[in-house]
Structures are given as structure tokens and as C-alpha cells.
Amino acid sequence: MIRLTRRHLLAAPAVLAGAAAARSPLAQAAPLKIGVLVTLDGPFAASGQDGLRGLELALRAAGHSVAGRRIETVVGPTDARPDVALRQARKLIEQDRVDFIIGPLSGSEGIALRDYAKTIPDRTIINGSSAALETTFIDPAPNFFRFITHGLQWGAGLGEYVVRSKGWRRIATVAADYSFGHTNFMGFAIDFCRAGGDIVRRFWVPLGQADFGSVVAQLPDDVDAIYLGLGGSDAINFLNQYLQAGARMNFIGGSAMADQTILSSRGRAREALIGTPTSGMISDENPDPAWQGFVRAYREGFPEGQRFASPSFFATSYFIAARAALAALDAVRGDLSDGQRAFQRALASLVLDTPLGAIRLDENRQAIGPVFVSEVTQRADGALYNRMVRRIDDVNQTLGLPIEEFRALGLPGRDTPNCARLRRSG
Amino acid sequence: MAVAARTRSTLAATGRAAADPGIEAPWFARIPTGVWLVGAVLLTMPAYANNFVLFQVFGWSFILGIIALSLMFLAGYGGMVSLIQMTVAGLAGYMVAILGPSGTEQISLGLSWWIYLPVALAVATLFGTLVGTLAVRTEGIYTIMITLAIASAFFYFTRQNYTIFNGYNGFTLVRPPDLFGVDWRQPVPFYYLSLACAALCYAAVVYVARAPFGLALQGIRDNARRMAALGYNVTAHRILAYGFASVLAAVGGVLLVWQNGQIAPGTAGIPAVIDILVIAVVGGLRRPIGPFIGALIYVVLSSFAPDILTAFGLEPDRFKLIVGLGFLAAVFFSPDGVLGLWDRWQARRARRPDPLTGKVP
Incomplete structure (x- = not known):
């Protein structure tokens, strides 16, 4: 109430001086x-x-x-x-x-x-x-x-990196079955498929799943790598069970896969991640x-x-x-x-x-900014960290695709994007 | 029907014997002054409360109160502690979002309110009654376990199912219909809408509790075997109690989805299920006003806990501690809830010696 009357008092002489000048002394007070x-x-x-x-x-x-x-x-x-x-x-x-x-x-x-x-x-x-x-x-x-x-932009660059620098073209994916899992995977997949990669099988696991036995048993052997879009305890559980099954494969990490909570966890699971490329909004060792x-x-x-x-x-x-x-x-x-x-x-x-x-x-009103591709590397003292290998600037919401083309891919979900169609157009 | 008719005749006879044989006062004169006062305050609330208090504090209290009331009815009158009530409310909310319009256009059917509203209430009631049919064959802790198991199964199902329940994301932009040219999501209309629903549900529970069905249910709570020996169908009464409680919970669920404007698996997740139990227990399970008192305490505590902490110069990230301590104190000092405290205070006042004569009544 008081503020209102004061504003009126101040505003009266300020009509001549201009409204902006009247507001600034008042604004300083509050x-x-x-x-x-x-x-x-x-x-x-x-x-x-x-x-x-x-x-x-x-x-x-x-x-x-x-x-x-x-x-x-x-x-x-x-x-x-x-x-x-x-x-x-x-x-x-x-x-x-x-x-x-x-x-x-x-x-x-x-x-x-x-x-x-x-x-x-x-x-x-x-x-x-x-x-x-x-x-x-x-x-x-x-x-x-x-x-x-956002989650989709974080996939930028990773797909192209694994195809061009690692030569991995055939992959299977295991990712968390919820919005972030779908979105982060889609960002990677758009880039990967356009660079000529092929996704032969997709597994979606519920968030908080403890038992990955059936997924591990079904993972194909004739692929170059497995994309892991898991996070937190799910990621550690998966790696442990995968190693116990005696399998060994190259991994590609989603943005939640190779963060410090997993890289600094105890046990042998994390060692399986050495050499795994990932991507995300930040990179710990950005110079x-x-x-x-x-x-x-x-x-x-x-x-x-x-x-x-x-x-x-x-x-x-x-x-x-x-x-x-x-x-x-x-x-x-x-x-x-x-x-x-x-x-x-x-x-x-x-x-x-x-x-x-x-x-x-x-x-x-969505950010256009840089995304970082990193690779999990072991330091001399045994600790794991993300070594930055590439920086992609000016990543936009559609990963550089024209908006209509991007819309045609569909919204993030279990079956988007269609890899074969992207490969042909890319 | 036959059961109800028989109960009515026997109970009406006993009821008449107990009542004052003098002339009965008109119904409105028998309502205590306190109820008139609370009613007047609630009806004039928009004159002196801001939008936050109307929409968030009272609107939410009425909704949680209605859902907890359905639990109170089952636990207080039927002796069955059911944890399925929040799930029934959640299903009703989901039905509104799926059948009516929402922001998730690829799933929502966008039907008109006069179709989706009855269907939502009916589906949720049917679901609650079916769960009740399973649960009434168990007692005590096993009732709790079986209803909790179904509640968690519902939570995980909605989180994984994308074709009907849209999985983790749920539904956004669920708005109440513009009936009579009123935007029911505005604070004042929504306040009156939820107040009216709460008052109706409250009145329904008060009525049913005194009706032959309710009295038979309380008899079954106290001694099921004896009621069975008297010729009452114990299982049918209990299932019917679940059906009635489910209608209440469904009403609460519809209001909840309208208030939030969205519904997701977490709305009816395990923490929410436990919250309803806590609200009913803290308020008191003996009378239908208890859940509303419990809900108001819960809403005030959970809304203002961060401010209380900051006022004492503590970090706001321990806000759940205040909520937990509040509940612990309530349950510790009064195992039968806040209503129990009130009853004991009244009893002590009645025992106090008369100030004029010094006699103990």
C-alpha cells in the first residue's frame, strides 16, 4: 500500500523527466x-x-x-x-x-x-x-x-566420433526406459546413424532395475560396441553383472554413464569403462x-x-x-x-x-552452446577421469537438422529415431 | 437390499429407545455452534485469504482430506486399514487425463466432461471395489500388505506403460472443463469447488455411518463372528464399504488432477500412499473430521517447513525433518490423533470442580 502511494508521489513530477528516471531510485530501495x-x-x-x-x-x-x-x-x-x-x-x-x-x-x-x-x-x-x-x-x-x-543436444558429436575415430559401425543399445534415457539416446542415435552407423538391437530397462541377467544374456556378440544409457546404481549393477557373465565388449556411454559417481565407485565394474567414449554438457578436464x-x-x-x-x-x-x-x-x-x-x-x-x-x-529460448566428447582414461594413480577429446560448438536443439526434418523423426521414445532412414538421408 | 431393510428395522427400534423421548428440535438447531462457526469462516475465506492460501493450502487440504476420509471410513468404521485409496484417486485422475483433453494429444481422447467424469469415477470405483474384494478376505497386517502390494504394482505399471499411461512422463495440461462460464482452475472457484466436494463427502460419511449399513459395518468391525451369527453377510458389507470409500477417493483424485494440471506415476507413488495413511492417523481415525484436520496440518507443515528452518538460521535442505518431527510429536502425544487430544481436553474440563460450589461433577 505504502509503496503504491509513494510511487504516485514520485511519478507526478517524473512525467516530465521520463518514467524510467522515476523508477530507478525506488527500485534501489527494494x-x-x-x-x-x-x-x-x-x-x-x-x-x-x-x-x-x-x-x-x-x-x-x-x-x-x-x-x-x-x-x-x-x-x-x-x-x-x-x-x-x-x-x-x-x-x-x-x-x-x-x-x-x-x-x-x-x-x-x-x-x-x-x-x-x-x-x-x-x-x-x-x-x-x-x-x-x-x-x-x-x-x-x-x-x-x-x-x-538439454539431453538430446548432449548426444552431439559422440556418434560421429565412434564411427570415424573408433570405426564402430554396428552396435546394440541398453538404456533406461524413461524420458531422459529416450532423449539422450536419441541425440546420440541421430548423430550415429547419420554418420553411417547401424543399431541392430535396442534394450530398454526400467529405472532402478537391479537384475540385468536377461538383458546380458540376450546381448548380441556380433557387434562392435554396446551403447549404455544408464546412470547411477543401474550403471554399476549392469557392469558388474556383465563382467560376471564373462563377456567383454567396447562400450559407448550416455551422458549419465561416465560421471564421477560411477568412475569413483569401488569394485571392478568401473574398470570395464576404461576407453569408453561419452559426451555431455561439461568435461571435468576441460583445459x-x-x-x-x-x-x-x-x-x-x-x-x-x-x-x-x-x-x-x-x-x-x-x-x-x-x-x-x-x-x-x-x-x-x-x-x-x-x-x-x-x-x-x-x-x-x-x-x-x-x-x-x-x-x-x-x-x-533454449541454449545453443558447446557439447564435449570425452573418453574414460586411467591416471597413473589408478583413478579414472574423463579425458576431453573433442569440443563441438554451437549445438542447437535440432542438432543442425532443418526443423521440419527433425520433427519428422518423431519425439523421443523407444523406437525413435529410425536409424535406417537417417543413414540413407545422412 | 434385504440386509439393509432388516438392519433398518432393528436399528431404528434401538435408536428410538435411546433417544430423548421429548419433542425433537428441528434439524438445523441440532447442529452445534462450532460447526456453524467453521462453516461461516470457510465460506467467507476468500474475503481475507490470499490466493496461495485458498488454492494451495485449503484446496490441497480438502483434496487430501477427501482421500484420507475414504481411508478413515474403512479403518475407523470398518476396521480395515487400506493403502489402496491413493491409488484409486490416482486412477481416477489418470482416467480424466486419458479420456478428457490433455497436452499429451496422441493418447488423450479429448471427450467431453459429461462422458469422462462419470466414466473416471466408475472405473476408479470398480477398481477399488475389486481390490476390496481381494483384501476383505484378509485381516490386519495382511490387508495392509495386499493393498500396499497392489498400490506399488500400479505405480510401476503406470511408469512402464507408455501406450495408456504415458509412462514416466504422465499427462500435462489437464484442465477442468469451463462449466457455466467459470474457469474452475482460478483460486476462488477452485476453492469453492473443493470445499463443496469436501462438505458433500463429509456429509455422506456422517450419513452412512449412522445409516443401517454403517452401523452394521461398525458391528462387523467390533465382532465379525457375532454379526455373521446374527445373519449379516460380513464379506458383502466389507466389499460395499470399499465401494463407497472408492467413490470418495475417486472424487479426491479428479480434484487432484485438476489442481495440479498434470498427473505422473509419482502422484500415486509409495510416498504419496504413506502420506495418506499419516494424514488419517495424525488427524484421528475416530471421526470423519479427523482426516481434514490431519490434511491441513500436513499441508501447512510441508508448505512452510523450509521457512521455519530458515527462521531458525538453519539450511532449508532438511525440510523433511520438520515434517517428520511434527508427525512424530502428534503420534507420540496422542496415539488417536489430534482429535484424541481434543477429546481428552474436553474430558478434563468436564472433571474440573465447579468454581461456585466446589463440587466435582
Whole structure:
């Protein structure tokens, strides 16, 4: 109430001076509220905490203020279920009255938030680390922005790399039967099939499957490699059972397959991964000084034992989201009036310098940015790490395919894409 | 039917004997003042509560309350602790999404509301009754186990099945129909819609509990063998109780999918199933108002736990701890829920000596 009357008082003489001038002294007084939607319970709890560390890193660098406005954060914790994310988002917007939301963390939460965003056109959602294709490809919301590449984009380059550099042309695939598994596989498969590869058999296993016996028994012997689109304990279980069956084969890893949770696990399973090419949004050993600087800031910013050895994908994503928000706020001098239209325009036209390289948005407000192909390598001390072997810049949502051609492939699912058709056209 | 008719005559006779032989007051005068007060506050809520409180806190409390009420009916009056109620609600929600319009156009049929609404309620009720038919042959812990097993099977089935349930992704953009030119998803209309449904379900349970069927069910709860000896069909009564409870749960499920705008396997996953049990137990299983009190406590705790933690200068990532401690305290201090606390407080007040005469009543 008070704020309204004050604005009227200030606005009266400002008619002559111009409306923007009247708003800025007022804007400086009020702190800026950011709602942070992040998963802090369930299987992604540790990832969510790392996401918060990434966000904190970006805010600290800005001194917790932007354009003269102090920044306050309100955390909305979720457990990776879309309905919980939706409830927390509503609380942040309606009860805590935040100016915009950074988040959420996981794919299906992102899709739920895309639909929620359409009901609050005067607020903005900047995606955290959720990486489902549908969020920015099907019926996207005009006020939902994603500055990280998504699961399908992460497949870019890997398929061509295994065909050209490894000479693997016939493969079978084993991947998790849910949206991320389908999407990440599709990104790889588009690239692989266009480079002339052939997928002879696809196995889809439920998330959280403990027994891979029947899949291992059915895997064909006459292939060059097996693509593994599994993650976490599923990946370790599969590798253990595969080795126990006495088999040995080249592997190709999906984006969740060769991350540090698996590479630093105990037992012999991880050794089977040595030499496995993978691809993803980040590469731990990226020599780019921007990335190295980010890793140093992360390590210095948090005491050992309260962080990972190096920033995870989640810390990187929330860091980038916060940096995008700060850059756009800077561009509009902290002014979020007029239904945040200026802020949203600034976000859409941003060319953001990130630890990964320059990132810009397409017309669906989805990131166009770099993707990294790595190979699992053993250090002298026995530890495994991802050695970066290739960097692909400016990967867009359709992996460079014309939009109509990409749409014709169908949405991610068990049977998309059709490899033979892609091979002929590629 | 024959069972019901017989019960009515015998119970009506006993009921008359117990009642005051004087002139009966009109029905509205027999409703206690407290109910009028709560009713008035709830009806005028939009005048002083913001949209978040209306839609999220109360809307969600009414929905969870309705689903927990169906469990309360089975557990409190029938002595059967069923964990299938959330699944019945989930199935009703799925049916609305599959038969009606949604964002998943390749599966949703997009029928009109007057087709999908009755079909959704009927399918969910049929499912709940079928599960009940299986479960009534077991007692105690085995009822819990068999219903929990079916609930988890439903969760895994919906997560794996892409042709009907759209697997992991479920359905998004499920909106209530624009009836009478009202957008029912707006906070105020949705508040009244869920309030009306909750009041109807509450009234239905109160009515059924006093009707011959409900009294026979409570008799079966207390001594099934004796009721069987008296000529009651114990199994039929129990199955019918499941059928009635399933209708309530299905109503809750339809409202839930409209409120969330989406449904996915996690909506009726194991944590959600347990939540309903916790809500019913915390509120109290003895009276139908219990589940609504439990639901309100659950919603307030789970909405504001992060703020409580931050207020004490703690990290918000331990928010489940507050929710858990709250429930632990409720169950520890009052095994029969919040309602039990209230009853004991009333009993103690009644025992207090009269301030004028000093006599203990």
C-alpha cells in the first residue's frame, strides 16, 4: 500500500523527466527476491545441494546485489516429483512473492514448470538443470528460459566420433526406459546413424532395475560396441553383472554413464569403462581457462568435504542460470516493471560468457552452446577421469537438422529415431 | 437390499429407545455452534485469504482430506486399514487425463466432461471395489500388505506403460472443463469447488455411518463372528464399504488432477500412499473430521517447513525433518490423533470442580 502511494508521489513530477528516471531510485530501495527451486530430498538430494553451491558462487561474485538492488533468495525444496515442484513454485510466486524463479532440477519438473510459466506471464522462470527436450521444444512458454543444453543436444558429436575415430559401425543399445534415457539416446542415435552407423538391437530397462541377467544374456556378440544409457546404481549393477557373465565388449556411454559417481565407485565394474567414449554438457578436464577458473573458484569457495572434487553438472547449471539472471538484470538496471518484459527481452538476446564458452538462446529460448566428447582414461594413480577429446560448438536443439526434418523423426521414445532412414538421408 | 431393510428395522427400534423421548428440535438447531462457526469462516475465506492460501493450502487440504476420509471410513468404521485409496484417486485422475483433453494429444481422447467424469469415477470405483474384494478376505497386517502390494504394482505399471499411461512422463495440461462460464482452475472457484466436494463427502460419511449399513459395518468391525451369527453377510458389507470409500477417493483424485494440471506415476507413488495413511492417523481415525484436520496440518507443515528452518538460521535442505518431527510429536502425544487430544481436553474440563460450589461433577 505504502509503496503504491509513494510511487504516485514520485511519478507526478517524473512525467516530465521520463518514467524510467522515476523508477530507478525506488527500485534501489527494494531488494530483489529470487526463488530457487531445487531438489533437496530423494535420489537427487546431493545433486541439488551442489546446484545451490553453484548458485551461491555466482551470487557471491556479484556481492549479492545487482544494479544497486540487494538480492535475497528463497529456497523451494522439492523431491524431483513434478507435482511437488509445481506446489513449491506456486508458493514462491504467490506466497513469498519472488520476482523470478531459478530452477527446477530434473526433467519432468521442468515440463511441469513450463506449463505453470504460461499462467504467470508477468514473472520469469530461468531453468536450473532440468534437461528434457519437451520443455523448450513442444509448446514452449514465452517466459521460460534455459541457458543450458538439454539431453538430446548432449548426444552431439559422440556418434560421429565412434564411427570415424573408433570405426564402430554396428552396435546394440541398453538404456533406461524413461524420458531422459529416450532423449539422450536419441541425440546420440541421430548423430550415429547419420554418420553411417547401424543399431541392430535396442534394450530398454526400467529405472532402478537391479537384475540385468536377461538383458546380458540376450546381448548380441556380433557387434562392435554396446551403447549404455544408464546412470547411477543401474550403471554399476549392469557392469558388474556383465563382467560376471564373462563377456567383454567396447562400450559407448550416455551422458549419465561416465560421471564421477560411477568412475569413483569401488569394485571392478568401473574398470570395464576404461576407453569408453561419452559426451555431455561439461568435461571435468576441460583445459579452457574459463572452465579452469570456475573449478578453482568452486574449490576455494567451499571447504573440502562440503563439496565435490570438482563442480558437477548441477553446480554448473545453476551457476549459469544465476549468471544469466544477473547479466540480464544488469542490462535493464534492475528494473522489473511492466510485467518484466524488458527483463525477458534482455534474457532472450543475451550472449552469455560461461565457464563452458559462449551460450545464446534460440527462438524457443533454449541454449545453443558447446557439447564435449570425452573418453574414460586411467591416471597413473589408478583413478579414472574423463579425458576431453573433442569440443563441438554451437549445438542447437535440432542438432543442425532443418526443423521440419527433425520433427519428422518423431519425439523421443523407444523406437525413435529410425536409424535406417537417417543413414540413407545422412 | 434385504440386509439393509432388516438392519433398518432393528436399528431404528434401538435408536428410538435411546433417544430423548421429548419433542425433537428441528434439524438445523441440532447442529452445534462450532460447526456453524467453521462453516461461516470457510465460506467467507476468500474475503481475507490470499490466493496461495485458498488454492494451495485449503484446496490441497480438502483434496487430501477427501482421500484420507475414504481411508478413515474403512479403518475407523470398518476396521480395515487400506493403502489402496491413493491409488484409486490416482486412477481416477489418470482416467480424466486419458479420456478428457490433455497436452499429451496422441493418447488423450479429448471427450467431453459429461462422458469422462462419470466414466473416471466408475472405473476408479470398480477398481477399488475389486481390490476390496481381494483384501476383505484378509485381516490386519495382511490387508495392509495386499493393498500396499497392489498400490506399488500400479505405480510401476503406470511408469512402464507408455501406450495408456504415458509412462514416466504422465499427462500435462489437464484442465477442468469451463462449466457455466467459470474457469474452475482460478483460486476462488477452485476453492469453492473443493470445499463443496469436501462438505458433500463429509456429509455422506456422517450419513452412512449412522445409516443401517454403517452401523452394521461398525458391528462387523467390533465382532465379525457375532454379526455373521446374527445373519449379516460380513464379506458383502466389507466389499460395499470399499465401494463407497472408492467413490470418495475417486472424487479426491479428479480434484487432484485438476489442481495440479498434470498427473505422473509419482502422484500415486509409495510416498504419496504413506502420506495418506499419516494424514488419517495424525488427524484421528475416530471421526470423519479427523482426516481434514490431519490434511491441513500436513499441508501447512510441508508448505512452510523450509521457512521455519530458515527462521531458525538453519539450511532449508532438511525440510523433511520438520515434517517428520511434527508427525512424530502428534503420534507420540496422542496415539488417536489430534482429535484424541481434543477429546481428552474436553474430558478434563468436564472433571474440573465447579468454581461456585466446589463440587466435582
